[in-house]
Amino acid sequence: MTAVTFPEVLTMQWLREKYTTKQLAPEAVIEEIISRSERDAAMNIWITPPSLMQLRPYLERLALLDPAQTPLWGIPFAVKDNIDVAGFPTTAACAEFAYTPGENATVVERLVQAGAIPLGKTNLDQFATGLVGMRSPYGEAHNALRPELISGGSSSGSAVAVARGQAVFSLGTDTAGSGRVPAALNGLVGFKPTLGAWPTKGVVPACASLDCVTVFAHSIDDALAVDSSARGLDPADPWSRDVVRSASGLPSKLYLPQERPAFYGPFADEYARAWEGSIQQLQALGISIEYVDCSLFAEAAAELYEGPWVAERWADLSEFIESHPGALVPATEQVLRSGAAERHTAASVFASMHRLQAFKLAAKFLLGDAVLVMPTCGGTWTREQVREQPIQTNTAMGAYTNHCNLLDLSAVALPSGEAAERLPFGITLFALADQEHLLEGLGRLYADRTMESRSSERAKCSLNNAIAKVSSEASEAFDSDQTTLVAVCGLHMRGFALEQQMLAFEASFVREANTAAKYELIKLDTTPAKPGMIKLEQGGASVAVELWRMPLSRFGAFAALIPAPLGIGKVELEGGEEVPGFICEGYALERAERISEYGGWREYRRAMSLM
Template identity: 60%
Template sequence: MKPFQLPRELTISGLRRMYASKEATPRQVIAEILKRADRDKEMNIWITPPAIEHIEPYLAKLDSLDPASSPLWGIPFAIKDNIDLAGIPTTAGCAEYAYTPDDSAEVVARLTAAGAIPLGKTNLDQFATGLVGTRSPYGETRNSLREDLISGGSSSGSAVAVACGQAAFALGTDTAGSGRVPAALNRLVGFKPSLGAWPTKGLVPACASLDCITVFTHSLADALSVDSIARGVDVTDPWSRRVPHPKARQPALIYLPRGPLEFFGPYAEDYRQAWEASVMALEKLKIPVDYIDTDLFAEAAEILYGGPLVAERWASLGGFVEEYPDAIFPVTAQVLRTGAATRYTAASVFQAMHKLQRLKLAAGGLLKDAVLVMPTCGGTWTRDQVRENPVSTNSDMGRYTNHCNLLDLSAVAVPSCDAAAGLPFGITLFGLSGEEGMICEAAEWFVETAAGHAAVDHSAAPEAAAAMEEAATLVAVCGLHMRGFPLEKQMRACGARFVRETASAAKYKLVKLPTAPAKPGMIKVNDGGSAVLLEVWEMPLAAFGSFAASIPAPLGIGKVELEDGTEVPGFVCEGYALSGAEDITASGGWRNHMMK
């Protein structure tokens, strides 16, 4: 019996297969998640971290549930700490505000009834006011890929929990982009349903008329699995609406912004190039593409924080801010207090509402049977840069997101090509309310096109899945073929799929070869070796031969010994390459070396 090993990326579909094949039990999965949460505690992902004491009742409940009729049986998920989980404090990122609810939020109750296991409560920009992930007295949530960069917010902890393999999915919220920006910055899917499609009962309001509960996942299929449980009217929720379940359909048209877009931050040019590459992929979808002025969307976005509607946040939280001024994160207090400005009168609120209604009408006519695609973010920032200039950097992050809920649109953010190594880039597809099926259909096509191969249908019959597995081989890669590096596209073109991150046995030296471009070589040695960080991929055998034949000397394919003692085919380097090459073994791996 092979030892239990939990993949680094947790998915609903993957855990279902592991449970069905008896490769794992929910208790084994939770035990590993507890280890990961402890390992990553300095990343400030959690406010109430996973603990067996509060997870145990949900594990015990699984014994009384039929996995066949419980769609989320044993699936672990994280909850943003402005959404109620019964018996666990809700802080909204402010200890003085905390309360312990008797009941879970309606969405959480639906998910746990379907067998999902709530792990804990995640960090956030205080009172869900921010798009950066740095505005929390519980610490700045670190980006899952590069700790110097922001994680995005306000649903920072939820996104990073999924990206770091501590949850199969996570609930966030979205008023101005908080369910989409962290998805883009952590290479995830961020699904924002239509306003009211998921009940918001049990959510601490930011702007109650615009708030949505959202989900972060690694795939569109997983996001829609959660949606199938969470969606549905709640007659006790004044903001709940009856919005039909998504039905896949092809859009008649894709709209893209006309003219050059604005990009910002230290990687502005990288983001620009990634957007241009994404546009090329969109043009391959065989759906007509048209270019439009997006002024109406920018005009709507300006209403959220540049007009009187910001007073809705003050209406929800102003009393608490006045009573506990020292409890509020400084920049959060600054933003919230703008809602109390005397220039905002009752008349100005109605003037803004009337303007917004005209913009909704225009957007409704434009997007009938069509989707709008924009970059999810026009750039990113280091955490140091956000501390130095907290307001304008945050505002930039919402440049292509703020209009969405104001115009009553649905949206899904998906990864595209990386802008650079360890620097994800993503796009968002927008549709009218109730058009989640259309935007997700177009998004799925885009993801498949951008990846260079069709996604595997894991819902296929077990016999078919087994046949696919038999016709494939694992491949260990240590350099330019890893995710986010230039030759990842060769892996994708061969139909390979990423499996997990791991390390070699401590028997290798890693050198930087004097080639153009520079690449690493991993050489097995008798003594003085170290472990090297690797990625393990799965490649169809039909493509493996030609792939191996294309590798230039001194590299080649041999057997690579992993840290668990198993051997898999992978990249190795001939010993003569040690002469004249730079020894970079101490870095621990090529990604670490390149990020110095």
Template identity: 60%
Template sequence: MTSMNVTGILSIERLKEQYAAGRLTPSVVIEGIVERSKADAAKNIWITPPSYEHIQPYLDRLSVLAPADAPLWGIPFAVKDNIDVAGLPTTAGCAEYAYIPAHHAAVVERLVEAGAIPVGKTNLDQFATGLVGTRSPYGETTNSLRPELISGGSSSGSAVAVARGHAAFSLGTDTAGSGRVPAALNGLVGFKPSIGAWPVKGVVPACESLDCVTVFAHSLEDVLAVDGVVRGAHASDPWSRSLPQPAAKLPAKLYLPSNRPSFYGSFADSYGKAWDAEVARLVKLEEQGGLGMQIEYIDDALFSEAAAVLYDGPWIAERWAEMEGFVESSSPGTVFPVTEQVLRSGNAESLTAASVFRAMHKLAQYKLEVRQLLEDAVLAMPTCGGTWTREEVRLNPIATNSAMGLYTNHCNLLDLCAVAIPAGEAEADLPFGITLFALAEEEGLVVGAASQVLGAEVSRGAGGTETVVLDRVLSVPIGKSATATTLVAVCGLHMRGFPLEKQMLGCEAVYIRTARSAAKYKLFKLLTEPAKPGMVRVHEEGSSIEVELWEMPLERFGEFVASIPAPLGIGKIELDDGSVVPGFVCEGYAVQEVEEITAAGGWRYV
């Protein structure tokens, strides 16, 4: 078996390129995934982990599928274990509830028909009841970056599987934020379509009238590739409806809360600063004419009031309506204790038929106001106002979980679509993210806005049609050592046209694209012969620096790193799209009393 880099990233786009070039095969990718899942067993990502026993038939089937006719040919994906995969147990996080479905859920069926490979069933907050990822008898799913922290729920395993390189994308579900919170806590994109846009046939219900199937991936383009396959009404699904594919377009307005959002937990201050920094960045873009949307500030109390209806109102009874029979017939301890407490709250005497109608009427008014407000506009909020250690959640399971839904609970009640996107870090290995919301059937607005916020180009073509051009490479392909590669970010004499480009070519590296770092670096002209740049990460007043991304075989990477003279070296470089790649960094002592050239924006312009 081949040893793999367990933090490598998989992406649909990159895998398709590798397959087409003959440098990688689906069987080699699966080999790496099986190894990674074993290495990460202590993270409690899987309930049914990747195994050749259930994956092999999907690999065999690829031989009769033409890649040109199967848009997701050979692409591995993970499935939250409240979504049916034929022949594998569906547990919903409860062994006693488990059953083995004869058929795939509708979304899984469409993905398999497109050539995608379901590699296993992921852990979740039991019965999709929670936003923390700790409410499972199969163990607490740890955060992909900092294991002492929560992973977010209920789609915990699905998010961490993608973040840890066990799948190119994964399916989750979202009733109150479960397709968005885990994305934010693990540095991913999480897409929640309009209710009914993706069929829910074959999904264990939480609140059936609000449930959505969602997707986690490393990039917006991968999300849209999945959407292009699974979207559409299903003849056997009464909740599904025919909604068009998102055509990316920029909204006229980007709304921000007029009152600074509340932040919570031990990381509240860091999260608050990350939000302030993202707002400042967006405002600066608008001032420079690079945002393409007018920023306006609004009172977000309406959304908070609507969010309160979900758990303070009668919708919690919908969960009880689904689970009452199982809970009441089960022996004590079958249902996770905090989960049973939440479910039984839906049986409160105050939740009468009259209370249901009062809540429906109140919500109808909220929806009307939101439809008027968000016409040709999107709303940006923090995806989460903080996070917790797993120990903190154990000590206070209800309050910590409730806090995680502060900026998510309103979404499905108000019939909105949403995309959660990375927005840098609150601290080292502590991702921060924002969510963009738009009206149902207006996914094109959140796609266009997200593309712009992430740094892609959104241009207006002939006839006023907007086209999104996404420019990023976010993958480290896996495979046998002969084909395994890594990205390397270079910022000086190793770039194309400079004297040390020959070292890159000598190590069989291939130029991929020009990119920019996150705005967290300064550049200095070192006192070397010849002169070289030194790129240093700083805590304050950093800028974005132009770099080149090269792809280098891993078997040549070691000798390349060894050849780099001090004070330079290879560290981790954060790019402006939130991804992190190996790249040139400089030791701090070498930039004392030398010329700072940050303002140039890159060595090529010095």
């Protein structure tokens, strides 16, 4: 078995290929994941992190299973810590509440029977009450891409684990949007099946009548592979029902909000532009689009926290809360105690149920064979902003999610490009309970048709911004004692996707240059594709690079973001001058395409576009 270079993110397709060709064994995958979890320990992703000793029985069991008969053989997944995994503590992010179950939740058991490996338990907003990922005594789960921003909740750790390459997929839960908001904020797919389609036996309830178990993944294909194993009636679960997902299909019509969605937070303008870009992508699909009044969805959503459903949370947790003063995060306790308000009477419950029934009927007539499309979130926040206004910021995050389970809709959150550098934007597709197949067909079509066009759009936008914001003359005026040159050879160059990152770190383009003839240029096996430059002991070629000047005060934070096998080292230029710049570790050669003959990344990309 040869050494394998792991990609930044893990997918089922990649793992299955390595398993099938005997290039990789599941234990090596687990060891890599453990290493990554230790690397990211400060991000507060896990409550019970992966442990080789605890996972040994699952690894040994794989030898007894036929991969051809177990569709998730050797696929590692993370589990939100309000879902039971036998032998792992279930905390719901509250140590005083913790217990160790003797059996798996139904969905976990089904995935294990399909050959999947439950890695550990992930962080969450306490008792699954929140959409920000900030309400946990185990620490604030950091956003996978920009640690100063929120990760989204309540399934925060589950989403970040997948986004950081620490699981192929993960389980979350969704009552008000917790299986969709973290997907949008971390650049993932978040699939929320129809109510009851996945059993909730073994899940700590938030609102038992509305709770769903959900999945985070990097593609719809991976999410639906999990769905195929998890779905189905559990006779021991009173909320479970038999909902068959039909063969993939496309809707006859797309509905978009008639009124421009409200955007909020420090990136409101960027989110608004990203939404307009998503509309253009939807228009290019060739499916009829109609703009409709979406007030019924907002009115239905108001029932979740303004109506008596919050009392359902209190009914499940009141005894514990009253007997454990001080055990809860203050914002969580404030929300849960609101369920004890005198206005939540039996009469108010029935009045709300009757209003909701009317909303359900209206939604059924409206959607028919159609799919509703909304932004998954109207914005995001820094973690500092959420600390200052914990209730208001959390409420805003549910503006386009809270209606879903109340109306018994199915949904899938999809990545839809970036609002800004390392700031994912997402849309959500909503369909009726028995029309999940429309989400599958439309979701696949949208993902396939938009990936390439969005890459081109980002490059064009980056070039225009660079022309407007910087010039080589201005960069030469920087005080060289307070700045450093940086040699870049790939996506950070002008006109490519990560140019915005250079600008965000206050760097300015200086000039084009070439390295000494001592380097091998390779194309790394990553998504998106990117180059790596390896210095050779003998031979090698000259590679075209760009020199940028960056403030020393920003250089350290910039370097810390660079993912392996890339890094910052000394790059030797023609003439012998050495400057800091992008280099690549030698082990990456094994799985990479050698492209030195093109003389540089820009030239390589130009040649590929002509083929």
